[in-house]
Amino acid sequence: xxxxxxxxxxxxxxxxxxxxxxxxxxxxxxxxxxxxxxxxxxxxxxxxxxxxxxxxxxxxxxxxxxxxxxxxxxxxxxxxxxxxxxxxxxxxxxxxxxxxxxxxxxxxxxxxxxxxxxxxxxxxxxxxxxxxxxxxxxxxxxxxxxxxxxxxxxxxxxxxxxxxxxxxxxxxxxxxxxxxxxxxxxxxxxxxxxxxxxxxxxxxxxxxxxxxxxxxxxxxxxxxxxxxxxxxxxxxxxxxxxxxxxxxxxxxxxxxxxxxxxxxxxxxxxxxxxxxxxxxxxxxxxxxxxxxx
Amino acid sequence: xxxxxxxxxxxxxxxxxxxxxxxxxxxxxxxxxxxxxxxxxxxxxxxxxxxxxxxxxxxxxxxxxxxxxxxxxxxxxxxxxxxxxxxxxxxxxxxxxxxxxxxxxxxxxxxxxxxxxxxxxxxxxxxxxxxxxxxxxxxxxxxxxxxxxxxxxxxxxxxxxxxxxxxxxxxxxxxxxxxxxxxxxxxxxxxxxxxxxxxxxxxxxxxxxxxxxxxxxxxxxxxxxxxxxxxxxxxxxxxxxxxxxxxxxxxxxxxxxxxxxxxxxxxxxxxxxxxxxxxxxxxxxxxxxxxxxxxxxxxxxxxxxxxxxxxxxxxxxxxxxxxxxxxx
Numbered sequence: 147x148x149x150x151x152x153x154x155x156x157x158x159x160x161x162x163x164x165x166x167x168x169x170x171x172x173x174x175x176x177x178x179x180x181x182x183x184x185x186x187x188x189x190x191x192x193x194x195x196x197x198x199x200x201x202x203x204x205x206x207x208x209x210x211x212x213x214x215x216x217x218x219x220x221x222x223x224x225x226x227x228x229x230x231x232x233x234x235x236x237x238x239x240x241x242x243x244x245x246x247x248x249x250x251x252x253x254x255x256x257x258x259x260x261x262x263x264x265x266x267x268x269x270x271x272x273x274x275x276x277x278x279x280x281x282x283x284x285x286x287x288x289x290x291x292x293x294x295x296x297x298x299x300x301x302x303x304x305x306x307x308x309x310x311x312x313x314x315x316x317x318x319x320x321x322x323x324x325x326x327x328x329x330x331x332x333x334x335x336x337x338x339x340x341x342x343x344x345x346x347x348x349x350x351x352x353x354x355x356x357x358x359x360x361x362x363x364x365x366x367x368x369x370x371x372x373x374x375x376x377x378x379x380x381x382x383x384x385x386x387x388x389x390x391x392x393x394x395x396x397x398x399x400x401x402x403x404x405x406x407x408x409x410x411x412x413x414x415x416x417x418x419x420x421x422x423x424x425x426x427x428x429x430x431x432x433x434x435x436x437x438x439x
Numbered sequence: 440x441x442x443x444x445x446x447x448x449x450x451x452x453x454x455x456x457x458x459x460x461x462x463x464x465x466x467x468x469x470x471x472x473x474x475x476x477x478x479x480x481x482x483x484x485x486x487x488x489x490x491x492x493x494x495x496x497x498x499x500x501x502x503x504x505x506x507x508x509x510x511x512x513x514x515x516x517x518x519x520x521x522x523x524x525x526x527x528x529x530x531x532x533x534x535x536x537x538x539x540x541x542x543x544x545x546x547x548x549x550x551x552x553x554x555x556x557x558x559x560x561x562x563x564x565x566x567x568x569x570x571x572x573x574x575x576x577x578x579x580x581x582x583x584x585x586x587x588x589x590x591x592x593x594x595x596x597x598x599x600x601x602x603x604x605x606x607x608x609x610x611x612x613x614x615x616x617x618x619x620x621x622x623x624x625x626x627x628x629x630x631x632x633x634x635x636x637x638x639x640x641x642x643x644x645x646x647x648x649x650x651x652x653x654x655x656x657x658x659x660x661x662x663x664x665x666x667x668x669x670x671x672x673x674x675x676x677x678x679x680x681x682x683x684x685x686x687x688x689x690x691x692x693x694x695x696x697x698x699x700x701x702x703x704x705x706x707x708x709x710x711x712x713x714x715x716x717x718x719x720x721x722x723x724x725x726x727x728x729x730x731x732x733x734x735x736x737x738x739x740x741x742x743x744x745x746x747x748x749x750x751x752x753x754x755x756x757x758x759x760x761x762x763x764x765x766x767x
Contacts, residue, residue, distance in 0.1 A: 181549045183556070231734055237548035238495055239733050242689055245497070245682055246729030253722035261718070364678065368560050371553055412564050416557040423550055424542050 148280050153397045159286035160355070161393020162293035165386040166348040167363075167370035168377065169297070170341035172385040177317040177337035180229065181379075183244040185370070186363030187251035188224070189345035192217040193353045193362075194259055196346075197266060206269045210350060214343050221342025225335040233334075255360040266353035289351040296347050297386060300340070313337060365412060369396070372415040375422045378432020388430065392418065457603055466595040470667065471707060473595070476602040477663045478703035480609055482687045483696065484656025489685075490694035491617060492649040493629030495548065498555030500680035501562045502532050502654040504673075506661025511579040511671045512572055521584050521666055525605070528662035529655045536654020540647035559681040566673035578672030581665065598667050605663065609656060614696055616652070625649050626694075657684075679722075686725045689732050692739030701740040 167185060174182045182188075192213055199209035224247065232243050270288035274281040304310035315323040316333035324330050349363070356362050369392055377388025392415075399414060428434040461469060485499045506528040513519040513527065543551050566573050573579065583594040590597065616622055624645045627635035636642050665671050683706050691702025705728075710721035736743050 181553060228730065235733075237552075238489065238493070238693075239737070241495055241497070241549070241552050242685065243730050243733050245685060246726045246733070248726075249682060249722050249729065250726030253719035253726065257717050257719035257723065364560060368557050371557060375553070410564060410568055412557075412561040413568075416554075416561040419554055419557050420542065423546055423554060427545065427550065 149401070150398075152280050152282070153401050154394055155280075155282055156286050157394035157397030158390055159283075159290045159393070160352075160397070161373075161390035162290045162386075163348050163352045163389075164366065164369045164373045164392055165389020166293050166296060166344050166351075167366060168373035168385040168389045169300075169382055170344040170348070171370060171374045172377075172379055172382050173337055173344070174341045175374075175379050176382070177313070178229070178233070178334050180240050180244065182341065183241065183367075184224075184247035184251060185341065185345055186367030187248045187255075188217070188221065188342050189349035189366075190360060190363045191251050191255055192220075192342065192346035193266065193349035193358060194255055196350050197259075197264060197353075197358055200267065206267065210269070213346050213350065217342040217346035218339040221339035222335045224342070225338035229338070230331070230335075252360050259360070261360055264358040266350075266358045268354035285354055292347065292351055296344060300344070300382075309336070368412055368415045368419075369393075372418045372422075374429075375419050376429055378429025380433050381429065381431040384429060384431030454607070458600075461592075461596045461599055466593065469595045469599045471711075473599045473602050473667050474664075475700075475703045475707045476599075476606045477660045477667065478684075478687060478706055479699045480606055480663070481657045481660035481684055482691060482702045483610065483613055483699040484653045484660065485684050486688045486691075486694065486696075486699055487613065487617070487625075487656065488649050488653035490688055490692075490698075491622070491629065492625045492646065492653075494543065494646065494650065495552040496555045496653075496681075497552050497678075497685060498558035498562075498681050499653075499657050499684050500676050500678065501555075501558045502536060502657040503661035503664070503680065503684075504562050504566065504676035505535060506532055506658030507665040507671045507676070508566065508573060508579075508661075509658070510662040510665040511581060514581055515574075515579050516572070525659060525662045525666075529659040532658025532661075533651045533655035536658075537647050537651030539654070540650025543650060544643050544646055555681075556678070559678040562676050563673040566676065573671075573673065576673055578670060581669045581671075583669050584666060602663055602667070605659065609659065610696060610699075613656070617696070621645070621648075683725070686729055688739075690728055690739055692741030692743075693737070695739065695741035695745075697744075698739050698741035705740075 167189065170185050170189075171182060174180055174185070195216055196209050196213040199212060200206065204212070228243065228247060229240075232239050268285045268288070270284040273284060275284055275287060276282075304314060312323070312328045313333045313336060315326070316328050316330045317337070320330045323333075348366075352366060353362065356366075370389070373389035373392045374385045375388070376392060377384030377386070379385075395418075396411065396414065400411065422429060457472075460472060464472070481499070481503055484502075485496060488494050488496055488499075509528040509531055510521065510524040513524040514521060519527075543554070546554055567576050583598065585594050585597065587597075592600070617625070624635065624640045627638070627640055628642055628645055632642060687702030687706045688698065689702075690705045691700065692698025709724060713720040713724050732739060738745075
């Protein structure tokens with residue numbers, strides 16, 4: 147029983163990270179109908195920026211905040227420079243451009259920082275927290291708390307600010323929004339910026355666990371895809387919940403189903419994606435897409 | 440557009456050059472060109488699916504891996520002669536591709552890209568897991584086949600000629616398939632699935648068929664690569680292999696048969712050359728070319744050449760007889 151609870155909690159912690167990457171994917175998808183294949187690499191790149199600052203002796207939380215700001219600006223810049231020219235292009239074009247972006251970010255990170263794994267510090271104490279007979283990793287709890295904090299922040303932003311309202315309007319009905327005087331193009335750019343920011347948080351929270359290297363996000367991205375698919379690509383809340391569910395499933399399957407272990411983890415994500423897409427393509431909380439013929 | 444005779448002439452000259460290469464090039468260069476042919480077969484396969492049929496696959500490395508491992512395991516475990524293994528690899532991938540195409544019917548655009556992307560990421564792990572068959576991360580070492588029928592060729596020359604033969608055969612088959620009724624159905628589904636269905640095209644059948652044929656081509660390419668490199672290992676079939684294929688068809692030219700050759704030349708030689716700058720440089724170049732081609736040359740090298748040829752043919756000076764006719 148103790149092991150079960152412990153596994154569930156650490157599953158929730160990694161699930162929170164999947165959930166935040168999934169949330170970033172869903173935010174971009176809702177605003178622009180683009181599934182951003184480069185989301186993971188953007189997060190990885192942000193984490194390297196944080197690492198550079200930490201190495202230069204900047205205190206952790208200052209570096210954290212600075213990384214968020216820089217990531218936001220980079221996200222906006224990517225939308226303006228790379229994505230905007232292909233807005234409204236066929237799906238194939240957009241997928242190819244995103245894959246191009248993925249490859250560029252990955253190789254530039256490898257070029258600058260080499261492919262050698264680097265340790266990344268955790269802001270939380272290394273001492274585990276003890277509740278009864280159960281030990282929780284402080285980083286697990288901390289990462290979960292930070293993720294939930296970011297989500298709460300986003301919720302408040304979208305629900306209670308004018309800019310958030312404008313962004314939701316631009317995503318839902320671009321033409322009417324433009325007629326109301328909302329600058330739709332910039333709303334999309336801000337959406338990319340926010341997604342980059344959320345990705346940066348996820349990157350900095352996961353790096354202490356998986357170590358920092360240019361390919362660190364590949365596995366996380368596929369889990370984020372699985373989470374977003376499970377929750378539904380049209381539902382931000384669903385994506386986060388999907389992430390938590392996927393994290394717990396992954397941990398429990400790894401512990402209790404012996405033939406899976408750690409070796410077939412990615413295959414589990416693949417199977418999950420396929421099953422959800424076949425059984426309920428819109429996910430648990432998504433709206434089914436309706437096409438006008 | 441230049442007349443058909445001119446185009447056939449270009450193909451024949453290219454073929455003659457390809458046949459003359461073994462006489463002049465070193466074994467290493469021949470090996471590189473064999474690789475180009477293999478990539479060309481795989482790219483043609485992916486192009487049938489993505490370029491002509493409009494189904495996005497980011498996971499064709501998986502079929503390449505299935506082909507390569509089919510050949511390697513059959514030779515390593517059961518001592519089957521290598522010629523048969525290529526055939527079996529093709530048939531197996533045809534079946535697997537067709538079956539994968541059935542769930543893919545329900546997935547459109549982005550979702551199919553996503554499912555195949557997940558497939559590409561999962562393949563190395565699956566290969567490592569079935570260690571008993573695949574040799575785990577150590578892979579399987581094969582030996583290069585020598586030339587049959589007492590031909591006085593070294594293994595590299597023989598593999599080059601054999602691959603060239605397979606390439607020509609598969610290209611002719613693909614050209615026939617795509618030019619006829621089937622090809623029109625496949626393209627119609629890409630351009631307007633609803634109209635195609637209204638015209639009586641069996642969308643489900645043709646989409647699965649395109650998936651199967653595409654996988655078979657890529658599987659045969661994988662089988663040939665196992666023979667030529669004489670080694671298979673799981674980490675060679677990672678997600679970047681699939682991205683390499685995608686890069687190849689985008690640069691060579693989407694929905695173009697000759698584009699497969701240009702794309703293959705690009706993915707074989709550009710990384711070699713870029714490697715000298717940095718280990719990461721080939722990928723940076725891939726990325727820049729992927730995005731750049733989408734902006735300025737969405738039909739790739741083949742498309743640009745076709746435009747240039749058509750323009751040149753229109754502007755060439757008129758022969759006197761034709762000029763006299765048009766004046767009358």
